[in-house]
Amino acid sequence: MNLKELYQEIILEHGKNPRNLRKTENFNKDAKGNNPLCGDNVHVYLKLNGQKIVEDISFEGSGCAISMASASIMTDLIKGKNEHEAKEIVEDFLGMIKENPELKSENLKEDEKTKLMCLSGVKQYPMRVKCATLSWHTLVSAFDNKREEIKTEN
Amino acid sequence: MNIDHIKKEFPIFDEKIQNNDLVYLDSANSSQKPKIVVDRINEFYTKQFSNVGRSVHYLAVAATNLYENTRTSMQRYINAKDKNEIVFTKGATEALNLVANTLGQNYLKEGDEVLITELEHHSNYVPWHFLRKSKNIKINFAEINEVGEVTLEEIEKKITPKTKIISITHLSNVTGAILPVKEITDMAHSKGIIVVVDGCQGAPHLKLDMQDLDCDFYAISCHKMYGPTGLGVLYGKKKWLEELPPYQGGGGMINEVKKDRITYGDLPNKYEAGTMATAQVIAFDQSIKFLESIGIENIMKHEAELIEYGQELLQKNNSVKLLGNPKNKGGVLSFILEGVHPHDIATILDEDGVAIRAGHHCCQILHDKLDIPASARASVGVYNTKEDLDQLNDSINNCKKIFNLK
Ligand SMILES: Cc1ncc(COP(=O)(O)O)c(C=O)c1O
Numbered sequence: 242m243n244l245k246e247l248y249q250e251i252i253l254e255h256g257k258n259p260r261n262l263r264k265t266e267n268f269n270k271d272a273k274g275n276n277p278l279c280g281d282n283v284h285v286y287l288k289l290n291g292q293k294i295v296e297d298i299s300f301e302g303s304g305c306a307i308s309m310a311s312a313s314i315m316t317d318l319i320k321g322k323n324e325h326e327a328k329e330i331v332e333d334f335l336g337m338i339k340e341n342p343e344l345k346s347e348n349l350k351e352d353e354k355t356k357l358m359c360l361s362g363v364k365q366y367p368m369r370v371k372c373a374t375l376s377w378h379t380l381v382s383a384f385d386n387k388r389e390e391i392k393t394e395n
Numbered sequence: 396m397n398i399d400h401i402k403k404e405f406p407i408f409d410e411k412i413q414n415n416d417l418v419y420l421d422s423a424n425s426s427q428k429p430k431i432v433v434d435r436i437n438e439f440y441t442k443q444f445s446n447v448g449r450s451v452h453y454l455a456v457a458a459t460n461l462y463e464n465t466r467t468s469m470q471r472y473i474n475a476k477d478k479n480e481i482v483f484t485k486g487a488t489e490a491l492n493l494v495a496n497t498l499g500q501n502y503l504k505e506g507d508e509v510l511i512t513e514l515e516h517h518s519n520y521v522p523w524h525f526l527r528k529s530k531n532i533k534i535n536f537a538e539i540n541e542v543g544e545v546t547l548e549e550i551e552k553k554i555t556p557k558t559k560i561i562s563i564t565h566l567s568n569v570t571g572a573i574l575p576v577k578e579i580t581d582m583a584h585s586k587g588i589i590v591v592v593d594g595c596q597g598a599p600h601l602k603l604d605m606q607d608l609d610c611d612f613y614a615i616s617c618h619k620m621y622g623p624t625g626l627g628v629l630y631g632k633k634k635w636l637e638e639l640p641p642y643q644g645g646g647g648m649i650n651e652v653k654k655d656r657i658t659y660g661d662l663p664n665k666y667e668a669g670t671m672a673t674a675q676v677i678a679f680d681q682s683i684k685f686l687e688s689i690g691i692e693n694i695m696k697h698e699a700e701l702i703e704y705g706q707e708l709l710q711k712n713n714s715v716k717l718l719g720n721p722k723n724k725g726g727v728l729s730f731i732l733e734g735v736h737p738h739d740i741a742t743i744l745d746e747d748g749v750a751i752r753a754g755h756h757c758c759q760i761l762h763d764k765l766d767i768p769a770s771a772r773a774s775v776g777v778y779n780t781k782e783d784l785d786q787l788n789d790s791i792n793n794c795k796k797i798f799n800l801k
Contacts, residue, residue, distance in 0.1 A: 244743060253798060305736035306798075
């Protein structure tokens with residue numbers, strides 16, 4: 242195990258100064274997620290335009306450095322993507338966190354992949370995987386307009 | 396009291412945990428097990444196993460006697476008046492559910508009030524919440540003061556003419572506050588109110604005397620007392636256990652079963668339906684003997700020194716903020732680190748072999764009150780030393796370094 246891999250500078254930086262930590266005005270989709278075991282929670286807001294492109298995305302919530310950084314990086318990457326692309330990126334991210342050695346998505350540029358791979362250190366810490374994935378599951382739920390809160394237990 | 400010798404009785408400390416010596420500071424969650432307890436489980440299964448209380452063959456009779464021996468030991472350990480006031484359950488959670496459920500069936504009426512505190516573990520809140528839904532009772536909360544304790548005066552203030560039950564923790568698993576249970580019980584009884592105590596953290600850390608404490612019910616978790624998991628004890632005053640209805644139905648708890656009527660068994664069988672955690676009960680006798688061999692007074696003195704030492708150490712560490720500073724404190728040091736989430740703390744400490752807990756510790760009401768989502772908690776047991784707390788402090792400093800804190 243390697244703490245340096247888990248707590249890379251970029252994670253600490255995003256954790257400390259999360260991007261898009263606010264509430265989108267005139268959002269048209271949103272969902273809440275929480276992690277009952279540790280009390281982490283996140284609320285994701287989306288503003289989609291007529292072509293289902295994410296015009297704005299933001300989140301509110303509190304959590305550890307990993308979950309805040311993950312939500313922060315996610316919101317940065319998803320802005321400007323359409324729903325289909327966004328969901329494909331989520332799939333790719335979740336696959337990488339679970340087992341895949343790298344990201345495969347064609348909807349991510351190389352520098353975006355590099356940024357996202359900073360979260361791969363979490364793989365070695367099974368108890369922390371849900372910290373990294375909560376906001377991503379919540380994003381899908383927001384797209385699908387699910388009214389139920391996402392719980393990482395499920 | 397020689398901690399080196401005591402520590403040697405716990406095989407886990409011979410293990411390397413990810414190449415580190417184990418610094419176990421999570422005993423409030425569950426304590427480690429001495430070898431005699433582990434061996435007893437093995438011995439029972441390999442040489443003496445039988446179910447208890449049913450068959451008449453040799454093994455069954457011997458196992459039944461062993462099982463009942465633990466009841467007698469527990470009676471002695473907590474100074475209960477009667478052996479049948481000891482009921483085995485699957486944990487403190489089940490003990491508290493048993494109390495809430497049976498009092499709910501027979502005793503509480505719509506509009507009655509149960510008074511708990513903001514310190515309570517979810518297992519001393521949710522079972523009462525069930526009654527709030529099913530019976531329309533009301534739950535009131537006695538509040539913590541600025542040092543994280545609940546005083547006798549605060550409890551008294553929250554009592555109304557409708558208060559029927561006071562259900563409180565003996566020792567908070569977050570702030571470490573020790574509640575004045577004896578005084579609260581005296582006051583409550585003078586008003587005809589039943590007192591239920593969640594003794595999960597009290598039992599491993601405090602001298603227990605049920606006849607002196609005089610509470611009506613006391614719930615204990617054996618796995619926090621150097622005993623096996625899957626086992627708890629409910630102490631209940633005989634008059635209540637006789638008067639209240641059974642909790643679960645099944646084999647072992649009945650007297651006579653006919654197509655049109657059923658009568659229930661006497662205590663303690665009435666509350667021990669089905670096959671119980673036999674091996675755990677029998678092994679738990681060794682945990683009681685282990686505690687008795689050291690002496691609870693010695694354990695209390697040792698742990699008080701540890702907590703005082705740890706508290707001073709952490710208070711000196713800037714960025715660390717301790718949760719609660721009660722006058723009477725035992726067992727736990729909960730803290731937050733300005734700028735680092737408790738989960739990050741726990742992961743970083745784990746890398747040094749320091750096992751603590753992070754989260755809300757099943758006390759969300761308390762964390763809401765303190766306006767924090769989670770906290771980190773180091774808790775001690777007989778095997779801990781001041782060096783363990785030094786290591787805790789060093790590892791906290793490593794956290795600060797990783798997070799660039801001063
Ligand atoms: C104060 C308190 N009450 C209740 C419980 C639940 O006990 P058990 O695990 O035996 O069900 C715990 C343990 O987590 C506790 O610390």
